[in-house]
Amino acid sequence: MNDRPLRSNVALTAGQMRNLRRRNFAIGFSVAFLAALFYAITIVKLGPNALRPMP
Amino acid sequence: MSMIGQDSSRLDAAIAGYVAGPREFVSLLKPRVMSLVVLTALAGMLCAPHRVHPVIGFASLLAIAVGAGAAGALNMWWDADIDALMARTRSRAIPAGLIEPGEALFFGLTLAFFSVLTLAAAANLIAAGLLAFTIFFYVVIYTMWLKRSTPLNIVIGGAAGALPPVVGYAATGGGVTFDSLLLFAIIFVWTPPHFWALALVKSRDYERAGVPMLPNVKGASRTRLEILIYSLLLAPLGVAPWLTGLGGSLYGAAAIASGVGMVAMAARVYRVREGAAANKAAMQLFGYSILYLFLLVATLVVEHGFALVERWGL
Numbered sequence: 500m501n502d503r504p505l506r507s508n509v510a511l512t513a514g515q516m517r518n519l520r521r522r523n524f525a526i527g528f529s530v531a532f533l534a535a536l537f538y539a540i541t542i543v544k545l546g547p548n549a550l551r552p553m554p
Numbered sequence: 555m556s557m558i559g560q561d562s563s564r565l566d567a568a569i570a571g572y573v574a575g576p577r578e579f580v581s582l583l584k585p586r587v588m589s590l591v592v593l594t595a596l597a598g599m600l601c602a603p604h605r606v607h608p609v610i611g612f613a614s615l616l617a618i619a620v621g622a623g624a625a626g627a628l629n630m631w632w633d634a635d636i637d638a639l640m641a642r643t644r645s646r647a648i649p650a651g652l653i654e655p656g657e658a659l660f661f662g663l664t665l666a667f668f669s670v671l672t673l674a675a676a677a678n679l680i681a682a683g684l685l686a687f688t689i690f691f692y693v694v695i696y697t698m699w700l701k702r703s704t705p706l707n708i709v710i711g712g713a714a715g716a717l718p719p720v721v722g723y724a725a726t727g728g729g730v731t732f733d734s735l736l737l738f739a740i741i742f743v744w745t746p747p748h749f750w751a752l753a754l755v756k757s758r759d760y761e762r763a764g765v766p767m768l769p770n771v772k773g774a775s776r777t778r779l780e781i782l783i784y785s786l787l788l789a790p791l792g793v794a795p796w797l798t799g800l801g802g803s804l805y806g807a808a809a810i811a812s813g814v815g816m817v818a819m820a821a822r823v824y825r826v827r828e829g830a831a832a833n834k835a836a837m838q839l840f841g842y843s844i845l846y847l848f849l850l851v852a853t854l855v856v857e858h859g860f861a862l863v864e865r866w867g868l
Contacts, residue, residue: 511573518575525576533668536613540676543609 574653581647582630582658583623583665590848591622591718594741597851598722600858601733601800606677606726613676614725618718621669621685625692625714627662631655632697636763642756662693677725684724688717702764705771712745713738719851733800740791744847747784747820750777751840754823755833778824781839785820789813792850805853812846819843 638649674682696711796806
């Protein structure tokens with residue numbers, strides 16, 4: 500059995516790498532933004548109850 | 555590096571193909587259509603008697619915009635074959651080979667899912683259900699079914715483009731009312747003359763792609779008559795929000811003046827039938843119809859926006 504790690508044979512050009520990095524950044528930003536948005540929505544929906552301790 | 559290694563490297567890069575950047579993916583969302591969707595949805599939200607927290611309003615508007623973009627991406631995925639045949643759409647990301655169809659499909663479905671989910675979390679299930687229905691109607695009913703099968707594609711399919719103000723209104727918790735349906739009706743009746751004006755000029759494009767637009771199926775004469783009839787219906791309908799009190803005096807004045815302009819432009823398209831002047835009249839109507847809808851909706855946004863600011867005492 501070949502125990503060498505699998506490695507992609509595809510070598511990307513500089514332009515392709517740049518676009519790929521931009522894509523990754525955009526996806527990362529979108530996920531972070533969505534998390535922040537859901538956090539804000541939750542706080543707004545809970546209102547003053549967000550700070551009230553549970554009985 | 556050996557010659558074989560260099561060749562292999564070049565071949566690998568070729569196999570990898572073009573890697574689309576965020577800009578190409580944004581183009582799938584049809585940003586210009588999206589901006590009109592945002593404006594009409596905002597008008598729907600502001601016209602509703604209920605007020606929502608600005609964060610909820612922003613999240614709802616964003617969800618509606620992304621949902622519209624998702625529908626645009628799925629439309630481009632399905633229509634890539636006919637887009638490649640038409641000069642107007644040939645340079646779109648999928649027919650131009652910048653984005654793989656599978657990538658566009660995944661992108662569209664992901665955005666559609668998260669936009670509906672976000673609207674359900676931020677606003678309510680009625681608004682989320684309406685947004686899901688809008689995306690479904692645009693992609694499945696209009697794009698996959700009506701567009702290639704009937705000259706009434708734009709008439710029925712126009713419902714999808716007319717729904718954003720209804721979704722916006724519902725997002726405030728106002729449900730579906732006569733007021734929101736009135737906004738729906740205006741955009742619904744506006745859609746056919748808007749697209750038929752373009753179809754008159756681009757009829758060869760549509761014919762090549764096999765899309766049965768009205769000028770290709772029923773002829774230019776019939777299309778010109780239909781444009782005039784729809785414009786005659788649209789002008790008084792555009793004034794209706796002023797009569798029902800949804801719009802104020804500024805809206806009334808804008809609707810009457812721009813409605814007269816719309817009918818005059820449509821009458822010109824009906825009258826001028828030959829040569830470059832006919833095409834020019836049709837393209838002027840196409841451009842003016844965008845301005846007309848923008849003016850009506852923007853006036854509603856300004857009037858209700860000012861009322862909101864006054865209520866807050868700013």
